[in-house]
Amino acid sequence: MNRIIAIVVGLVVIAGGVYWWWSQSQRTAQAPQAEPPKTEAQQTAPVEQAAAKTKACFIYVGPIGDFGWSYQHNQGRLAIEKEFGDKVETAYLESVPEGPDAERAMERFAREGCNIVFATSFGYMDQTNAVAGKFPDVKFEHATGFKREHANVSTYNSKFHEGRYVQGQIAAKMSKAGLAGYIASFPIPEVVMGINAFVLGAQSINPDFKLKVVWANTWFDPGKEADAAKALIDQGADIITQHTDSTAAMQVASERGVLAFGQASDMIKFGPNTQLTSIIDDWGPYYIERVRAVMDGTWQQQDVWAGMKEGHVVMAAYSNMPDDVKALAAETEGKIKSGAFNPFTGPVMKQDGTEWLKDGEVAGDGVLLGLNFYVQGVDDRLPQ
Amino acid sequence: MLENILITIATAATPLLIAAIGELVVERSGVLNLGVEGMMIIGAVIAFAVALTTGSPWLGVLCGIGAGILFSLPFAFLTLSIATNQVATGLSLTLLGIGLSGMIGESFVGRPGVKLPLIEVPLLSDLPFVGRLLFAQDPIFYLSIGLVAAVLWFLFRTRAGLTLRAIGDSHGSAHALGVPVIRTRYLAVMFGGACAGLAGAHLTLVYTSQWIENMSAGRGWIALALVVFASWRPLRVLAGAYLFGTVSIGQLHAQAFGLGIPAQLLSSLPYLATVVVLVVISGNRRLTMVNTPASLGRAFVPDR
């Protein structure tokens, strides 16, 4: 008897499922026409748009509480809300893994009426372009990428290495051992650029300055970052800097009384007596500008690589250093901001001894964006 | 520098040691609790949260231990009273732990925490090499060494310990002799939970004083491997934990030293080492047979 009940129940469930599937495909045969017109209307009639809210949506690769990369992007989102108040609506998804999950997340955003989607990780590149192709009326902004396969995809990036150069100068001034430790994440061009810029900055003060690198193989793992910091300090580095996102290294440096640089956000709380400065990714101005462009109907595809000059890269307050070092840092910052100085100006030698930049020659953006070699002075072999 | 490295190794090894010694007791009683990772991470988040909100790291440690015990109870109830599959139940405990801890810890991410102060033994900590390593450490380090000694004494020198081992070797015979099998196992599982919670507290109050999700990063699983590596003997757990800590820290130093070996290969060394060690230990059948609790993982349902 029980067996029969079980079979009947199972059959009913299956029948129900089949019927439902069939009814769904009937329904959505009519549905696709219902969805896009909503967004189309918002784009082709800016007047109506002023009344309807503009929706800006964000996907983050990590948690917004990471106090690093995703945290700063979320600060940018909050800046939009503050700037435009009632005229915008924002939404976000955090900790979205790169791959099909990201594609689904962006498709969901597009279907739910987002006018502009910010994809804040390099690994979202192909998925951003794929979804952009399906939703031509939604604008997509991809951070740190280089593919713009459709007219509604823009890319944007920041010249973080400008800040690294300044940090390098400070390091050379403050270090007694002439050796700094660098906790790096992954050997991608952006990280390599940062390392090279740091070394060049340091060498502009102390030509014999050396750098040791540990690859943490993660953007965010406090335990590992703490261990890496300890290892570098134990090997003689008396300045610590990082291209990973947690505050663990700053904490370790603080405990050991070693000076350190923060990353992505101001980490002074974690190292009140040891943080020299921090590179802060300030996405607010850019995000506000792009949302405004959507609202005005003036949004165009572009590829932006901006730095200190445009306010994308901001240095946290210089602390725990004597005034003359502060002055030097501020001076260099000023020169970079005005465009008078580019950190990657020759003469520069590659790590293998060959010449890279001649005297006065400035490295081109293309080379930098695909950078995969060290300059002289880095005590590490770049994982290839 | 060597002294500093050794201290770093001790810090890395301590949570592994504590979690493993707790699981050793659990497995000696015949229960396989794969939920160590879950209990550890719950202990970590609760310890951090309490320490941060009350300002007292000691209270944090206490609550971390308590959280570990509480969290082990559903597992105990399911596997001991309802006789569910121990492997699956342990896995679900881990999953729940990771999810719950992420949820609880959300508002605590990125906030600097409180650290447990070091305890420095007055004269001894000034000794040249071993001074700071052995006598100027955080309290949980001392506790870990004490735990090893206590478990060693308990298991092999007390009647209760003998009873526990007997249950682990043959729960049927123990039951026939009137030994309270289920009750003892409950206590063992709770002890395991307490240890895992303590190990978690170490992670967020000593190792780094902050919280992020998935903080334990697989340490619970390493602890499980350590128990097998140690053939269920406490002193070998101590050796294993420190061996593993050495490999973990050593690979970072090898990188910083600029040896040029691919970072991924170095990072995989601890795991490969565990596999090799497991094979060597388990391959010696005599050794394994003598030491493996024979009832490990088997459900016990008393007949009336």
Added chain:
Amino acid sequence: MRVELIKRPQQSVLFSVISPFLALGLTVVFGALLFIALGKPPLTALRLYFVEPLTELWSVHELAVKAGPLILIAVGLSVCYRSNNWNIGAEGQFIFGAIAGSSVPILLPGFQNFATMPLMLLLGMAGGAAYAAIPAFLKARFNANEILTSLMLVYVAELFLDWLVRGIWRDPAGMAFPGSVRFPTAATLPELAPTQGNAHFGFLLALIAAVAVWFFLARTLKGFEVRVIGLSPRAGRFAGFSTPRMVFFSFMLAGALAGLAGISEVSGAIGQLREVISPGYGFTAIIVAFLGRLNPLAIIGAGLLLALTYLGGEAAQISLGISDKVVRVFQGTLLFFVLACDSLIYYRIRVSFGNAAQAA
């Protein structure tokens, strides 16, 4: 209070069927309580989690995309677990299968014809099976605990993949970012209904595998061998079944299916080999396997249910601001309740409040 288990003379068929639903019901209640504790409207949240993803076709397609690998891996795991081989390393086998299958478009880019895809799938299965043979060998020969060896090998596989896509298999035109070349169309698993959504043939493969393995377990002699060895190795020995051989067989079958899932995910959903190709499918599949009570047909439903919680979690995150961790809590709780309710199939539970004079 004493909880007593009285073994049933026969497994209860009624509970075999309703136990997963009972567990689901309990989880829903627990979920509602959780939402109330978080200060979110429970009914809305539950609807977002379990109903909303089913309301649109594109979303149903996404369900298939997500559920496909879960079902494939879980089906293989069901064979392993039934024969008492605790394969926890499916994630590593998934990765290795993906690597093996991707070798075709990466190393032989000119080989683009109708045979490319089948070759990739076969290589994927072979790669996964080969990787699974390692813990199998270690268990059969050295009696090494397969839970721990297979788990450790997951980390090794992840690091190996990372090394490959940053090094020798990195796309030279990729601006030094990790990741292989994008696969050409001939090496991409086609979509089932391109205009309606993203579901690709991986889902179909999963369904076929589930039915095939169900048939294998229920109706073939080898399947019988699997079940007997799992329930009683000694009885199996009397019947002439070899336990060490079963270790290899079950592990390699699970590895092959996991590898197949790996290559279909990489060629169907992602389109290139990159440093992260799985959001933990190998581990979530363990839940799916138990949720489906190790029955391949039920695993189809369990896989879809779990995919539903993932999708629902995203909807809830956007609409109600509920964090994605809640999804994990849901999944863990679901497994918990499934295990608890399952024991009702084998035992009757009697709770007595009398004296505790009779020791347990």
